[in-house]
Amino acid sequence: MSKPVIHYFPIRGRAEVLRLAIVAGGDDFDTVDVNYQEMKSDREKYPFGQCPRLVDGDIDLVQSNTIARYLARKYNLQGKDEKEMCAVDMIVEGVESLRVKYVNLIYNDKLEEAAKETYWKTYFDRSSTEGRNGGAHFQYLANFLSKNPGPFCVGDSLTLADLCVWEILDLHLRIFGEQIKEAYPELVSFHEHIAGLPGIKEYLGSAKRLAACNANNLG
Structure with missing residues (x-):
């Protein structure tokens, strides 16, 4: 095949x-x-x-x-039943809200220091979860992990939701690594767990994974 x-x-x-x-x-x-x-x-x-x-x-x-x-x-990464599938879809869409903000930071703001500071306050700082953030905040993603027993965002096995959260988190760890480790240790643990899963671990260490994240070499 x-x-x-x-x-x-x-x-x-x-x-x-x-x-x-x-x-x-x-x-x-x-x-x-x-x-x-x-x-x-x-x-x-x-x-x-x-x-x-x-x-x-x-x-x-x-x-x-x-x-x-x-x-x-x-x-078989969509969730095991309708309830899990709906939860996976919600998280995937939540990640997309964050991706829009990330793309703006990379391509429009070009990772300028002032923009990065504002970005952190708006989309990472726990005190800003109830502010005007366009529905995009890492605390919202962390909440799914805290509510779900085990190492995954939904249910007891890997889903598309985990891969989407892992990937958007991986992008931000490249920019705000130490800050995220201090503010969201649970997300860092999640990132490490997913990165160690069979298939994913081998891919991440292979030449198939490209070095450049974005077309302008930022991030």
Whole structure:
């Protein structure tokens, strides 16, 4: 059986969760570097003019969250029943709220010190959870871990929610490492646990994991 193929730019980007889902499911993947002009002109391969794109047999998908949910179903990472599936969906959407803020910090604010200070106060400081944060705060994610017995965000096994939380946390640890370790030790423990799981551990230590997170070499 052929491997799933991920089409993406040579940065981690939003394809990182997709790669994590595949390796967590015990599978492997191939990659294709995207040609920008083709991506913008070929509506058969790239219906929205964007990547990543996943080709898995006769399945051909774009839109990151659509691909992620397909992989979650394929590799049994969607939750065990309707209640768990709904919780997974909620967390995935919560992570997306944070991702929007992260992208702004990286590409618009370019990690300027003043912007980083404001970012921390708005999206990390526990005292700001009831402020105007657009529904984006790491305390909200930490709450799911604190309410769920065991090392996962939902239920008693790995789900897409864990991979999404891990990936957005991993991005922020690169910027606010020591601050997060002091303020959210439970998230750091979660990060270490997920990073040590079979498939994920091997991927993280391999050449398949690209060094660059973002297209502007920040973060």
